[in-house]
């Protein structure tokens with residue numbers, strides 16, 4: 325587990341981009357935290373960290389449920405908040421994306437046990453003030469420990 329205080333949005337951006345640097349195809353990143361905690365903001369910065377040009381808008385997949393990008397790897401960004409059941413989840417095709425080597429960012433993935441089981445690393449955001457957030461990075465599976473170790477090394481250099 326890695327716990328940090330992010331004093332402002334720039335700190336969130338730095339962490340997200342550092343995480344992006346150590347991600348590999350097939351990694352699922354689960355983003356948790358209440359409304360406005362910063363899940364989409366964190367994902368946007370990670371998407372840019374994966375090499376997507378910053379002229380590309382990265383917005384909440386609230387209605388489309390899934391947005392896709394091409395960086396150094398294919399990228400998916402899903403928001404499962406409005407998803408009703410496992411059948412709809414299946415139809416989104418996230419499994420295929422991951423299987424084909426995409427990095428997947430999932431907001432509200434804890435709602436679905438199947439999705440949660442695939443999640444390598446959890447990014448849990450908590451609001452401390454208007455600008456500050458607490459973040460906990462937790463491994464969901466063995467790959468998550470490797471991600472967090474590599475990230476910690478990256479942050480300390």
Ligand SMILES: Nc1ncnc2c1ncn2[C@@H]1O[C@H](COP(=O)(O)OP(=O)(O)OP(=O)(O)O)[C@@H](O)[C@H]1O
Pocket residue numbers: 330331332333334335336357358359360361362363364365366384431454455456457
């Ligand atoms: N340190 C910070 N890190 C991330 N976002 C911050 C920070 N400080 C302020 N913010 C602001 O908080 C808001 C976070 O919104 P965002 O859409 O990323 O949240 P979310 O967790 O995805 O919410 P939702 O559950 O609605 O999808 C943005 O307006 C962002 O500018």
Ligand SMILES: [Mg+2]
Pocket residue numbers: 363364365384403431
């Ligand atoms: Mg969001």
